[in-house]
Amino acid sequence: MHNYLTPNFTFAPILPDHAQGSRVWDDNGQEYIDLAGGIAVNALGHCHPVLIQALTAQAHKLWHISNIYTTQPAQDLAKRLVDNTFAEQVFFCNSGAEANEAAFKLARKYARDHFAGTEKHEIIACVNGFHGRTLFTVSVGGQPKYSNDFAPLPTGIKHIPFNDSSAIVAAVNDKTCAVVIEPIQGESGVLPATEEFLQAAREACDRHQALLIFDEVQTGMGRTGKLFAHQYYDVQPDIVSSAKALGCGIPIGAMLTTAQIGNSFTPGSHGSTFGGNPLACAVGCAAFDIINTPETMQNVLQQGKKLQAGLQELAESTGVFSQVRGQGLLLGCAMSEAYSGKAAQLMQLALQHGLLVLVAGNNVLRLAPSLLLSDADLQAGLQRLKAAITAFIHI
Template sequence: MGEAQSALFPNYARYPFTFVKGEGSRLWDENGKEYLDLMCGLAVTNLGHAPKQVTERLKEQVDTLWHTSNLFHIPGQERLAQLLVENSCTDAVFFCNSGAEANEAAIKIARRYYQKVINQPERYEIITFNMSFHGRTLATLTATGQDKVKEGFSPLPEGFVYAPYNDADAVEKLITGKTCAIMLELVQGEGGVIPADPDFVKAVANLCERHGLLLILDEIQTGIGRTGKLFAYEHFGIEPDLVTLAKGLGSGMPIGALLGKEKLRTAFAAGSHGTTFGGNYLSTAAGLATLETMLQENVSERAAEMGSYIMSELKSRLAGNPLVETIRGLGMLIGIQLTGSGAELIKSIHEQGVLVVPAGPNVIRLAPSLLISKEDIDRGLDTICQTLAKAAAAAV
């Protein structure tokens, strides 16, 4: 069906593919063509498509019970929450349906903590960062440091100020008596795959401690093994007050989570926040199977190893290519910064059966399955590097 005939709103600029099957690091379209998937549904299918452990757990749950609502205890929620806190620096979990909802919950609990627990109602502002991305709800798109996502949605809610990324001095200058939290991505994904400088992260954590602020880490894209640790904050030697998760947590099933320190527990008292579908039987079954597999099979460690290999190969093979400005990332979230637009290059790579995705107009983003084979990595790198080499030669 052509787009003009579609009953859908045209709010997605879709690629011209329709996939009907996925397995591991491969997808097949409706014509039977096979693709190597190096984007994983935007860093979602960390264990690959249809991982056996998750599939089996879902089938078992589908045959048992789907939904009761959060007015009742849901055993899968309790088990998944316990596993998350046992493997993080946090103590309590709230489940929702998406990353935007997780970040919305983080914004709400930060404000409520100061207004209802600390009794400082004047503190409601959150410092976020230029080029950040935190979601599409009104609050989370306002928290996002990119004007393009805000166009046409005014008036936006107040309570957010923006600092340059990797500039702790600029952050400190924005702290006032209204500030309650700093919200930070340890790798800016949508902003161009830009890792945070370790000294900057430690300085921000120190600012939060010194000024009595909450440190919120948006790990929607970096969490659940993507960066070579279960949580990206483990690379930086800090302990956040709040962590948000989504993408990799459910292997493609819709789930989000807000993890927080013990002191925040009373800020979300009964009736303060909720969701009909969040943490339902199916999503938590997928989340539990995903996280158990991650831990049992040491997937994070493999992601660190393969991520280093990809980075090394790209830097070696693209050295001297005039179209490439820099290569950066953390673990298996990697960006190739180009000197110009990447749209045509990405189109060419897709046509050769390898799926990558942009991060802004001039960055090619790689976010493959954390279990992708070395052979598949090499195949994907061959296609990417040869495409860039041909484009550079043609531009001479």
């Protein structure tokens, strides 16, 4: 098949054709177990009937009307997010990058509104963080491989080591307008933040009147067994970004914040043509009502433990993984020293054995399956991964 798209993606050598639940079929009829979840997007698997119903019903009513108006689906989804979090206001957009872009712009606007003339504009982020692909978000993300080719980059951004409490205390000062942290660093290796680190960030922000932003684009919407990962900690943010699983495959992002902070987004200060799209918000409401239930959260925790135990057993029996880490159904398997840097090779072999998985960097195999993952699909996935590992270690 000829590729008419720009070459910034390296596509896998299959053409997915249709899917249901945690199973995908390519155009040749080959079946795959999906433990990748569209990179933590397909939180309810593929083609969930309730989401299809919500999308179809809204499609017969209203697709787009512009932000000259609000719509009932947008208000309904925002209310769900406000009622179940610290937030009082929501800004809708189309992706995680846009949600983070809004968060960073709001932090600087808030500082300008409340601390005029103080040069309070610096953003503190973490080394190896990932916050999106816009010029601003890729600059805040602490991975030069994603930003170096696009210099000169926006200024006023500092990076500190992840989980280094003393570094964050030293870095935050009166010029800091915001600190941004992923509760679990996803793209760099599925690395959970420590409670000490998040508490140190909160205290430093309070001391210097800076905003604490949690990037929950990957960890949000039930991925860890709570609606948002930061809810495991006694640390309240000022802003949270969400996307990925928020629409379960329909593009949507959201920035959550308090009224005091959100009120700095005065009319015309920020916007999004498709933000709050009725189709996306209608699906988001339906998804929210399934995700935010005790049954789904319990399944995440139970299946997460089973999957982690199965991966740990593979680590011990094969020696391919040195560590299995993560929370809920966001798990990372760090490659052992003998197989260092070969996570992508294992991912390709898994595909050949009928299994969709991810990598996080070049040394971690990452799994982010459906929150509704069944025992049958979990066990089938582990069996196929075992077969792939067997082939991998005999190369």
